[in-house]
Amino acid sequence: MLLETIRCEGGGALHLPYHQHRLDTTLKSLGIEASYDLSALISPPDERVYRCRFLYDAASASIEFHPYALRTFRSLRLIHADTLEYPFKYAERSSLDKLFEERKECDDILIAQKGLLRDTTIANIALFIGGKWFTPAQPLLEGTTRARLIEQGFLIPAELNVEDIAKADKIALMNAMMGFVEVENGIIA
Numbered sequence: 001m002l003l004e005t006i007r008c009e010g011g012g013a014l015h016l017p018y019h020q021h022r023l024d025t026t027l028k029s030l031g032i033e034a035s036y037d038l039s040a041l042i043s044p045p046d047e048r049v050y051r052c053r054f055l056y057d058a059a060s061a062s063i064e065f066h067p068y069a070l071r072t073f074r075s076l077r078l079i080h081a082d083t084l085e086y087p088f089k090y091a092e093r094s095s096l097d098k099l100f101e102e103r104k105e106c107d108d109i110l111i112a113q114k115g116l117l118r119d120t121t122i123a124n125i126a127l128f129i130g131g132k133w134f135t136p137a138q139p140l141l142e143g144t145t146r147a148r149l150i151e152q153g154f155l156i157p158a159e160l161n162v163e164d165i166a167k168a169d170k171i172a173l174m175n176a177m178m179g180f181v182e183v184e185n186g187i188i189a
Contacts, residue, residue, distance in 0.1 A: 001091040002026055006052040007177050008044040008065065013052060015176065016042070018144035023056070026088050032058040051177055055091055073173055074184040076120060077106040078162065082113050086140045096121045106188055108173075111140060117160040119143075123173035126155055126180070127164055133172070134158040145174040 004023055007014045020038050027034060036056055044050055045065055053064040079102055084095055100121045103109050108120045119125060119139045124146040126135045135146055137157040149155040165171075165187050174180045 001055045001057050003089045003091045004038070004052075004054040004056075005089070005176055006038070006042065006054060007068070008042070008050040008052045009048070011044055011047050013038070013042045013044065015144055015148060018147050019054075019176070021147075022089070022142070022144055023054075030088070034058050036061050053091075068177060070178055070181075071107070072184075073107045073181060075106040076108050076110040076171070076183060076187045077103045078112060078165070078187055079103075079109040080112050084111065084113065084140065089141055093121075110187055112162050115161050117162065117164070120173060123175040123178065126172045126174065127160055127168035128170035128172070129164065129167050132156055134160055134164075136160050143174065144176050145179060149174065149180065 004019045006019050016038050023036060023038065038054065041061070042052055042054065042063060044052065049068045050065040051068040053066065055062045079099055081099055084099070086096065099109055099111065108122065110120055110125060111118045117125060117136050119141060124135060124139050124143040126133045133155050135155045135157055137159055139146065146155065150157060170182050171186055172180055172182045
């Protein structure tokens with residue numbers, strides 16, 4: 001099953017055009033002719049903040065709403081995973097879960113491939129270098145928050161390598177649920 005994770009609050013779903021675009025692009029890339037209209041299908045149960053899980057494939061779709069509480073991120077462990085592939089957002093994440101187990105005392109991992117920075121297990125990343133926020137030009141998964149912040153001119157896509165970590169004044173994580181959040185203590189190699 002494929003997956004879209006959508007933040008719902010105030011009785012509505014946030015940033016649906018970005019989720020709809022990724023869903024449509026994923027279906028087209030996989031040669032699936034199904035079509036799902038997120039704005040017509042998603043109706044949060046109340047005004048609280050929810051993590052909406054929209055699960056879908058060629059034949060069906062289902063929607064789950066889970067109350068949401070923001071996780072705290074103080075540190076990331078750098079992990080090299082040259083063969084990892086995660087081009088579409090799948091519900092099955094065993095390869096990411098296995099890497100996550102290597103985080104030791106850190107809150108999550110920062111995945112590098114062939115020396116280039118990619119993502120964490122749940123978020124895209126950004127490095128603050130020279131007064132600007134940069135995000136990997138080729139993340140593992142093109143997130144909806146990342147797409148929105150690039151479109152707004154807040155983020156600049158760039159080839160970021162492991163050595164760029166030392167140049168960064170700050171690091172941030174972003175996804176549809178947390179928005180854009182700075183990591184308190186940075187990266188522990």
